[in-house]
Amino acid sequence: MHTAAPVPAASAGGPAPDWAERTATLLEAVRARGPLVHCITNTVVQNVTANVLLALGASAAMVDVVTEAGPFARVADALLVNTGTPHAEPRAAALEAAVAAVEAGTPWVLDPVAVGSLPVRTALARDLLALHPTVLRGNASEVLAVLGASAGGRGVDSTVGTDDARHAAQDASDGRRVAAVAVSGPVDLLVAPGIGAVRVANGTELLTRITGGGCALGAVVAAFTAVSPGDAGAAAVAATAVHTIAAELAAREAGGPGTFQPLFLDRLASLSPEDVVREARITVEAPAVAA
Numbered sequence: 001m002h003t004a005a006p007v008p009a010a011s012a013g014g015p016a017p018d019w020a021e022r023t024a025t026l027l028e029a030v031r032a033r034g035p036l037v038h039c040i041t042n043t044v045v046q047n048v049t050a051n052v053l054l055a056l057g058a059s060a061a062m063v064d065v066v067t068e069a070g071p072f073a074r075v076a077d078a079l080l081v082n083t084g085t086p087h088a089e090p091r092a093a094a095l096e097a098a099v100a101a102v103e104a105g106t107p108w109v110l111d112p113v114a115v116g117s118l119p120v121r122t123a124l125a126r127d128l129l130a131l132h133p134t135v136l137r138g139n140a141s142e143v144l145a146v147l148g149a150s151a152g153g154r155g156v157d158s159t160v161g162t163d164d165a166r167h168a169a170q171d172a173s174d175g176r177r178v179a180a181v182a183v184s185g186p187v188d189l190l191v192a193p194g195i196g197a198v199r200v201a202n203g204t205e206l207l208t209r210i211t212g213g214g215c216a217l218g219a220v221v222a223a224f225t226a227v228s229p230g231d232a233g234a235a236a237v238a239a240t241a242v243h244t245i246a247a248e249l250a251a252r253e254a255g256g257p258g259t260f261q262p263l264f265l266d267r268l269a270s271l272s273p274e275d276v277v278r279e280a281r282i283t284v285e286a287p288a289v290a291a
């Protein structure tokens with residue numbers, strides 16, 4: 001079992017090199033353990049999600065059948081539930097898996113894709129949220145919508161910035177509805193009790209020009225929760241940094257979205273701890289200290 005490094009001290013607004021070191025350590029832990037990630041995800045991104053997990057060094061299994069999903073969530077190392085194409089059976093399987101994950105102590109991630117004005121997935125995502133996912137991950141519109149603070153974005157895309165979701169995300173994690181919230185966008189925002197607001201400025205606009213740039217990130221976050229027991233914030237930061245740094249390196253060689261996708265998988269697989277430490281652009285805004 002990997003022993004996580006201590007949480008780095010927060011420094012207001014400045015660079016936080018300890019998070020880069022810790023991300024590198026957690027990346028090595030993912031590769032050493034090869035966590036099995038149980039995915040109940042949408043039909044659009046199943047293939048890219050499995051490929052991203054395999055490139056990272058994790059394992060993927062798409063188990064979205066009722067009566068299989070619950071038992072599998074008990075033996076998997078982590079679970080991802082994504083609401084992108086919420087047909088009837090995957091909806092029931094998602095609830096079954098989430099209940100089992102909570103009972104078994106399997107960490108799990110909720111990605112409330114396109115929640116807001118669409119009633120079926122919005123009800124499902126709220127039911128899932130009530131089961132206390134380890135990490136809530138989505139774009140800013142989705143995070144706000146599932147928390148009841150907005151009407152949602154434009155389909156699967158956000159119409160607001162990550163900082164617009166900051167207060168709702170902090171309320172959700174401080175109130176223990178979830179252990180951490182990961183809000184994606186041009187600069188990703190990660191919040192959890194004790195870590196303040198962590199921002200990861202890595203990434204590439206090409207991640208928004210292929211499908212699954214965010215959905216696969218949810219699976220990567222799930223893989224990192226498996227090696228960060230009790231520290232969902234660290235899992236969210238490390239997963240986001242690894243995903244976005246690999247993408248950024250791939251974008252330097254890519255001719256466009258078509259060549260970017262395989263290069264992204266190559267970079268995920270070859271990303272070294274040194275690459276992480278050299279490329280990470282992570283800042284921390286310390287939590288407010290009570291007077």
Ligand SMILES: Nc1ncnc2c1ncn2[C@@H]1O[C@H](COP(=O)(O)OP(=O)(O)O)[C@@H](O)[C@H]1O
Nearest residue numbers: 139156184185186203204205207208213214215
């Ligand atoms: N303008 C951008 N520049 C760089 N990276 C981005 C940009 N927009 C999104 N990303 C990255 O793309 C990934 C998916 O984010 P996002 O598009 O917000 O998710 P979703 O697909 O769920 O809406 C994240 O890793 C995020 O860091």
Ligand SMILES: Cc1ncsc1CCOP(=O)(O)O
Nearest residue numbers: 042044084156212213214215
């Ligand atoms: C296009 C689409 N439609 C329903 S789910 C989905 C995939 C969304 O993927 P991402 O949120 O990673 O862009």
Ligand SMILES: [Mg+2]
Nearest residue numbers: 113139214215
């Ligand atoms: Mg999404």
